[in-house]
Amino acid sequence: MNDREWDKRLRIKTIGREDESNPNYAPYEPTPYEVLKRVAESGYIRRRQHVLDYGCGKGRVAFFLADAVGCRATGIDQSQKLIDLAVENRRTARSGSRVRLGRVLAEQYLPGEEDVFFFFNPFSAKVFEGVLRNIAVAWFHNPRPMTLLMYYPSEDYVRALEAAEGFTRLSPIDCRDLFGGKNERERVEVWKYEGAGAQ
Numbered sequence: 001m002n003d004r005e006w007d008k009r010l011r012i013k014t015i016g017r018e019d020e021s022n023p024n025y026a027p028y029e030p031t032p033y034e035v036l037k038r039v040a041e042s043g044y045i046r047r048r049q050h051v052l053d054y055g056c057g058k059g060r061v062a063f064f065l066a067d068a069v070g071c072r073a074t075g076i077d078q079s080q081k082l083i084d085l086a087v088e089n090r091r092t093a094r095s096g097s098r099v100r101l102g103r104v105l106a107e108q109y110l111p112g113e114e115d116v117f118f119f120f121n122p123f124s125a126k127v128f129e130g131v132l133r134n135i136a137v138a139w140f141h142n143p144r145p146m147t148l149l150m151y152y153p154s155e156d157y158v159r160a161l162e163a164a165e166g167f168t169r170l171s172p173i174d175c176r177d178l179f180g181g182k183n184e185r186e187r188v189e190v191w192k193y194e195g196a197g198a199q
Contacts, residue, residue, distance in 0.1 A: 003015050003033055006064070010063050011092045011094050012058070012092065013088075013089060014058040016028075018079070018081070022078065024126065025079075025122065025123045025124075026055065028057035028058070028077075028079070028082055029120070030058065030060045031060060031120050032178070033060075033064065034175070034178045035151055035175050035178065036060070036061060036064045036065065037068070038173055039065070039151075039188055040064070040069050044147055044173075044190060045069050045071055045116050046069070047069060047071055049071045049072075049115050050072045050114045050116065051065050051072070051074070051114065051116045051118055052074045052116070053075045053118045054076060054117065054118065054131065055077055055078075055123060056075025056082075057075075057077060057082045057085075057086065058086050059085075059090065061075070061120075062101075063089060063090075063095050064095075065118075066095035066098040067093075070098075071098070072098045073095075073098060073100070074099070074101070074102070075101050076101070076109055077103060078103065078106070079103070080103050083101055083103040105127075106122070106131050107130035109131075110134050110137060110138055111138040112138070113142070115146050115147065116146070116147045116148075116149065117147070118149045118150075119150045119153075120150075120151045120152060121151075124156075125156035125157065125159075129160050129164075132161070132164050132167070135148075135193060139194075143195060145192065145194070147190065147192055148161070148167070148191040148192070148193065149188050149189070150191075151175075152185050152186065152187075153187070157189075161189075161191055165196045166195050166196045167192070167193050168191065168192050169189070169191050170190040172187045172188060173187060173188035173190065174187050175187050175188065
């Protein structure tokens with residue numbers, strides 16, 4: 001199915017790019033549905049889990065995974081315009097009852113019960129480093145297995161994870177075949193967090 005067909009099936013509207021001027025946050029560009037389908041089929045997300053989508057935009061990741069996996073999902077974004085569009089999608093979405101949305105800066109959001117974290121390069125490496133610290137704090141308050149999924153990972157994000165304590169790389173989700181097979185960044189990096197001092 002193409003993007004319009006997926007949107008229609010999920011009863012949401014997520015197509016299009018939105019650009020708001022903020023040096024630390026990237027423009028809205030939705031994750032391709034083909035990638036999300038592969039994530040849902042990977043086994044890294046289970047029904048009992050709670051996904052947090054950083055830079056959720058119009059909510060595509062949250063609504064798709066809540067529908068495909070049956071998990072709960074939270075989407076946060078710094079843009080009021082995008083959150084308003086995501087809230088409108090929640091009113092019609094098949095999975096709307098399992099999705100929470102909020103306007104908040106990622107570096108100010110302390111995860112609660114979320115245990116899977118999704119990124120499509122939504123903000124600068126400096127913001128990402130702050131997010132990693134918040135994930136560690138959330139684990140300290142409520143230790144549980146945590147998984148980070150990063151589509152089309154930036155080198156800065158990977159370096160930040162390699163330098164951070166307690167994060168371990170798992171097997172990636174290869175997506176190269178979806179887009180011609182040549183771009184090494186067409187993958188979803190997968191990392192786990194087990195607390196500081198974990199090996």
